[in-house]
Amino acid sequence: MTQSLIFDMDGTLFQTDKILALSLEDTFNQLRLQNKWNDATPIDHYREIMGVPLPKVWSTLLPNHSEEVREEANAYFLERLVKNIKDGQGALYPHVEEVFQYLKENQYEIYIASNGLTDYLNAIVNYYQLDQWVTETFSIQEIKTLDKADLVQHIMKKYEISQGIVVGDRLSDFRAAKENGLKAIGCRFDFARKEELSEADLVIEDLMELQSIGNK
Structure with missing residues (x-):
């Protein structure tokens, strides 16, 4: 039976920190410039909440x-993220392409x-040509609840997935797996x-460990 892997993007596949700051x-x-902020940029605060939907980020x-x-x-942040991705300022984590190739070859x-958000994800997928391995990329924008568990459920229903693994780095990933009866792998x-x-x-500790996933 074909097994499915559902990957998080930020902090799992894409080294977001390279373009975040x-x-x-x-x-x-x-x-x-608009006189709407006069303190330091809250980059450390953002790192603490990394992984939550963007509306919660800005609130x-x-x-x-x-x-x-x-x-x-x-909107401005998204524009800058996409530009920095297209300018090659970001990077995938080590071995993403190699591991994806291995997984596809092993069905x-x-x-x-x-x-x-969708535009941001598309920029990453297009720049690194991930769609040669990835069946489909889903954004939380597709789900009214902005709940990752509901997003994973949506994927499972669309592709009739009954078993699989969610690979991520934050609590929302692990809970999305558990609430849908899937295994959770943390990076x-x-x-x-x-x-x-x-x-x-x-x-x-390294995505290469996924090559022995069948033995875990």
Whole structure:
């Protein structure tokens, strides 16, 4: 039987940190020019909440601002992220292509489920040509609840998946797996937290470990 793997994007496949600081600094510089921000850029705060849907990001980073300002900041941030990706400022984690090739050759179906927005995800997929391995990439934008468990459920229904694995780095990934009866593999990468990784069935240090997935 074909097994399915559903991967998170940020902090699992894509080294978001390489463009995060650049894009966030650009965004808060824009807010400063508009006299809507006069403190330091809250990059550390963003790293702490990495993995949550963007509406929650901006309500957290800009708690005293209007929804209109948050939406403008989000749009500008997305624009800068996409530009930095297209300019080659980002990077995949080591061995992504090699592992994806191995998985496809061994009859695994690969999907991506991310809290990132569609344009951002498309920029990554297109720049690194991930669609040669990935069956489909799904954004949290497709789900009204903005709940990753519901996004994974949507993928399972669309592709009639009855068993599989969610590979991610944050609690939302592991809970999405558990709530849908799937196995959870945690990646101890940039944004991972020890207390959250304890919720995963298995923790890996390198994506190459997925090559022995059938023996885990």
